[in-house]
Amino acid sequence: MNKLYTITFATAIALMTSGCVGGSGSTPDVASLDVQNECNVKTHGVEGVLATAKKYNAIAQSKGLEFRRLGVNNSAYISAVEKALKDGSKTVQLIDVKKKKTKDKFTPEYAVQRSCKFAISALIQGNEAVNTWRLAVPGDGFKY
């Protein structure tokens, strides 16, 4: 009977702990990621980096952290690379938030690397900000 209590208690603690980590909105595995390596097209290939970009950008979107550069959302980089791969095109045509084609033309390798770096960096930055934002608050962490 005591064993049953112990197991129940241990399970409850484990569930509560994992629930707390998940519920806090943190992404514990991201901090340890080497962005340069994860997003290296030579090492992982375009398809591999694209999968990484999609995985982390989806998390970034859900947390409201997705990057946008010059009117182009990171998800638009990912979609454009997917389209280029599907069409066998050597250039990626980006579409901005106003549904217009941009003047920039990238290779799929370059575009997918950028989207991967943007996706992971957004999450790393989001994790860092949890501990650093108070440093900018006058009367709190910001000294002048």
Next chain:
Amino acid sequence: MLSKIIKSSIIVALASTAMYGSSFNVQAEKDRKALIKYFEDKFADPDKNRNRFFPYSTDDELKNNMPKNVKFEDFAIGNYAWSIQGKEQYDEINEMPPYEDYIDIGEEIYTSSKVLQGCFPDVTIGGDYPYFSDKRGEIVTLGVAINECLTAGKQKPFNMKKGKMAHLQAYMVFQTREAGKKTNIKISSQAASDAYERGKEYYYSQKGYLKLSCASCHVQGAGARVRNENLSQLLGHTTHWPAFRLKWGGKNVNGDGLGTVERRVQGCIKDEGQVPPSVTSNEMKELLYFMTYMSNDLNVDGPDIRK
């Protein structure tokens, strides 16, 4: 005797409720006072304090364009409080303010709508929004309140960023200004305090591919120059909306440059290199709640002009 006991009990209950209610804004007041002190220190003598606050500004800017001893009340007009040249241009444009016609249009929208008159019998409420609704457990902005009123009255809601929404808000805020009212945001529950804290965290967190927070430009960076524009300060940021931006007016085919604060905040977050939250999201509303609280006690100054 019994009536005396009842009376004193009521007084004690009311007093404790008032004390309890006001205790939820202790941290927010501490933040606001620290922010006021920071900006008053920063703009007390820009030339003398150049190493501390303005390391990249030129002699000309610090000696000739920045006045000394800018005080709390002055910040209600944004960065024109501390830019002599900017204030001259601002005063010139305000001799024939381009937003004037839109106040009249807003008045027409209001007076021709029984639904709006029913929801907002008093239009001098520009300084009271956004507020935290304990019943709903969320922030209500003026734009949200207007659209909910229209929807409840079976009318089509307005675009939250410009057009009729901006015109109507211009009329309401102008009436608030004429009534001499000040920004008056309340934090009267734990849930409201939590919403304020989330808004504060959003404001001070670095975001986007440029890794900037709102504070990078509008607290630490306020007074600095980016190309030919001065960065404005958080204090007084929400007092003058909706605003007629020359940039927006230039892009609009009818020259209507009036826009809401949500539109401007979205633009700012885009400039950080991040997808902005939607205008009715909790993130946006809580951010505005924090920002507006920081401007508490400043005169409502809208509608106004901005570059």
